[in-house]
Amino acid sequence: MSVTVDVVDAYLERVGAADEFGAIDLVLGLLDDGMPAESLLLDVIAPAQRRVGELWAAGAWSVAREHGATAISERAVAAITTAVRPRPTRSRITVACTDGEYHALPTRLLAEVLRLRGWHVDFLGANVPGPHLITHLHQTGPDAVAIGCALPTRLPRAHATLTACQAVGIPVLAGGSGFGADGRFAVKLGADGWAPTANAAADLLEDGRLPSFPTPGATLAHLADEEYTLFVKRRGEILAGVMAELPRRFPPMRDYTQAQVDHTADDLAHIADFLSAALYIDDTRLFTDFVTWTCDLLHARGVPSRSVALALRLLHDELHDFPRARHLLAEGTLAADGA
Structure with a gap:
């Protein structure tokens, strides 16, 4: 089942009207009709959220309306993944927003796509302090860390975090607009990989295209x-x-x-x-x-x-x-x- 513009518009209309139950009913209905959960996340919720940001930037929506729509999308993501309940068949990946980053939904979408593809995912949420992330890595030993950064103002903290992860032997996959639309800041800071979208990140991890051993941190x-x-x-x-x-x-x-x-x-x-x-x-x-x-x-x-x-x-x-x-x-x- 393919996603049409009408479907995205219908979802956007519901989140914009603060219709939480309507938005969730819509995505669960599409799931029941055979739309894959990954497509719901990346082809319905993600583009609708980009439109939410555009409407706020254009002054058409208030901050309150934008925040409310985002909160509903977070609930819709949870409803989809709860309905599907994928069982892990692959190894462990840690997914987190970098220290100071509160825009968690894009990183959450990555975590859920990885879960749908069989990874054992530890999603740590927004604003994860670097030392606490490193403690978690020592305790759980994941194969890789995926770090989300939506704003470039978080790059100094992101650099400290990814360098610390590499120092304990865990490669880092960077994602999010904060690393640049072309990933140039991820490269400059020495990340082991970068992906522009959640499905591209999942493909990288599936194909084993991150290095087996972390590369040395960048020297600026x-x-x-x-x-x-x-x-x-x-x-x-x-x-x-x-x-x-x-x-x-x-x-x-x-x-x-x-x-x-x-x-x-x-x-x-x-x-x-x-x-x-x-x-x-x-x-x-x-x-x-x-x-x-x-x-x-x-x-x-x-x-x-x-x-x-x-x-x-x-x-x-x-x-x-x-x-x-x-x-x-x-x-x-x-x-x-x-x-």
Whole structure:
């Protein structure tokens, strides 16, 4: 039984209306009609969730509606796998979101696809601290670890986690948009494998295409300049300087309510998070893609992109002794001006 656009739209309509029972009845009905459970997960729920994210980014859905839809999808995934109840016939795989990563549904989909294909899966969920993951590996001895990362701001922690896993002899398969759409950050951080989708990851593991022994962790030579370390250390001071300068460079801010000031501080902190990740990984595109996405997001909400460009210029002026950061901010400013 093939999946049609109408099926995905019907599922999206239900999760968007907070109709939990309707969404679950739909997927279980499709399961009863012969649709494979893996297809339900990857061809119905996954594309519907991507559409949920797009609707939020376009300003059509609120954060609350997006969160509610995601919660229903998590329940729908559980209903499908409970109905099927696959028995393990293969060896053990640990699946977890990296430390600081709370977008668990894509990684959960991988865990369930692996279960459906017969693996004994330990799914550890969102935001798994590295030391606790390593303890789990010592206790269970899996063949591999699959680590999910949806946001590139988690890459420094992901690097620490995958290096620690490799140090105890467990190869690491990386996945999720945080590692780059083409997996370039997974390669740069020394992961043993990368897959763009849950079924591609399952195919890699099935075919035994991960190394028998872990490769040495990556060496990020650019970190020797200590820009990343110093930026993280001075982050609060740097952002405070920008916030102090903003009312002079952007007079309307003088009339902001406290809530508006707080939102502005949060936006600056978000920029700083992506700047620090780009410094860590030494990738200009990571930062400029974020700037372009942010400008599109703000445009959908009626906020001009010049506000992003101004923030980037102020950060650039504040970071006198950070040549790599200043280059990233200059490129980001060009992206914002062109948005």
